[in-house]
Every structure is written in structure tokens, then in C-alpha cells.
Amino acid sequence: MSSNAHTSDTKVDDHGHASHDHGGHDHGGHGHGGHEAAHGTFNSYMTGFVLSVILTVIPFWLVMGKVIESPVTTAGIVMALGAVQIVVHMVYFLHMNTKSEGGWNALALTFTVVIVVITLSGSLWVMHNLNANMMPMSPEMMRNMP
């Protein structure tokens, strides 16, 4: 809108996109604002990479080296580290923040996370409940099923 309201001081660059003469953007034709945050820096990529390596190595080490006796504890740690690593990837590689695209990215993500949680927990809960309430069945009965 703003670039069209000021037709007199905009020019159309060779990519067919209007850009301001006095904008001072050095982003090469995509400095329309709103998504500058979508670029990472070398340091942010390396931070994300190092964190991901650590968060990948620990669960593999825990499971392959059988470090902790209780499988339930190990499973809990593995899932927790996985969740943390997903957040690390979201922030450092996908450049998620609450401001990109005017907040629409974060809104779409929130909606998706809500649906994903309902799908996963709901499926597991309902199917576990069904399974627990099923009549116990021996292999012989199973073989004679219609």
C-alpha cells in the first residue's frame, strides 16, 4: 500500500518490483519489510547447529550406551530432549519469532500445535481406552475370528 501511495518517488527495478529510492535497503530487491528477521547470521546458524548436535548426541548415547537403568526415565529424557531440539530448530533454522509476517506465522504455528496436540493425545487416549476395554483374547480365539 505504502509503495503505491507514493508513485512519484518509487521506481520499478529490473525484477518488476517497486522499491523506494530512498529506502537504503541493501537486501537486493526484497527489502519490503516485515521479514528481515527471517534471515539468520553465521553465528545464529552455528549456535543452532551446535545445540542440535548436543541434543542429538545425548539421547543416542543414553539409549545406545544403556546409561540409565530405567527405560521409562530414559524415554522421558529422550522425548524431552527431542522437544527442546524441535524448539531449537524452529528458532535458529526456521527463524520463528512472534514478529515475522506480522505475527501470522506464529498464529498459524500456534493453531497447528494445538491441532497436533489434540490429534496425538486424543488418538493415544481413545485407542488406549478402547484397547483396555476390549475382551481379552487368546491366540486361539484370534485364529478363529471371522
Place this chain on the structure above:
Amino acid sequence: MTATHANTTANDEPAAFYLKEAHHPEESTMLGFWIYIMSDCLIFAVLFATYGVLGRSYAAGPSPADLFELSTVAINTTMLLLSSITYGFAMLSMEKNNTRSTLLWLGITGLFGVAFVALELNEFYHLILEGAGPQRSAFLSAFFTLVGTHGLHVTCGIIWLVTLMVQVGKRGLIHENKRRLMCLSMFWHFLDVVWIGVFSFVYLMGVLG
């Protein structure tokens, strides 16, 4: 507002009551692609839920602890993680408008992707050879569907990557190619995020029993 502004300031150029160029701000492309990725996320959520429900139904067949080689999975994970960081380097080169370096990093990313898919296909081949194909048990059906869908996405990503390398090679880092590379960047990193779920939930938890 546009019309009145144009009328008062510029007498030498005719008043325009319409947009002369196709106004297609790239924010809408990036947001639209993000929403596609979120919908893809729902597909994987459903497949994860299916695996969560069926993952213990072995039908007296092999269990994850019998089948999975964690060392192979670790190498696979390394490949995907390295491809993520090399794609990040490609994006950094793209921002510096360095075509040659962008192509180099994209090529390395593609090679890591190919290595990942090759290792996964090799794993599938050996599983089927051992008689642990998708038809063996509900667990294996869910496993092949989930991991296979992810592998299919990576394969599509590699095809897309090669296409973009050809386009960047022919046209250089023009605005359109940068937008496409940014979309593929989201796609590629998203696949890595899904893989975190796969190796944690399917492989590591499976071997734990």
C-alpha cells in the same frame, strides 16, 4: 487515496486508478508456504498418532529392538543435520549475492540429502529382505508409512533443490530465485524437525521397548 495523491502531485503523468504492476508482495508467498508447511505438519502428526497407536502391535513378528540398527540411524541423523547447516550456509551466501558459493553449498546439501535417502532405502531393503515388510504387522505398516512419507518428502526436496540449482545457474540470484530458495529453506529445515520426532519417537523409544 492513491488516486488523489497522484492527481495532486504529478500532472505530467496520467492518473492511474489501478495497479500497473502485479502487486504480489513476497510476504504472502512466504506466509502461504508457511501455511502449507503447517498443513504438512498435520499429515505427519496423523502418521505419528497412527504409529503411536499401532507401534506395539507386532502380530508375533519382530519388534523394533530386533530390527533397528541405531548406528545406521545415527549416521542418517548426522546426514540430515549436516544438510541443514549447509543449507543455512547456502542462504548466507545467497544474502551476500555470491552465486558460486550458493551453488556449492546447495550441491553439498543435495549430496547429504541423497546420502540420507540412500541409507534409508538400504534399511528398507534389508527389512523387506528379512521378511519384515510393511505387510508383516501393524507396527511395520505404520513404521513404513511414517518413515517412508518422510523419505518421500526428502526425495521431493532433493528434486526441488536440483531444479533450483539449474535455475540459479542459468539466471543467477534474481529476486524470484531468492524467494524460491527461501521457500525450500523452510521445507528443508521442516523435514529436519520431523526427523527429530522420527528418531526420538520411533527409533530410540522403539529400541528402549
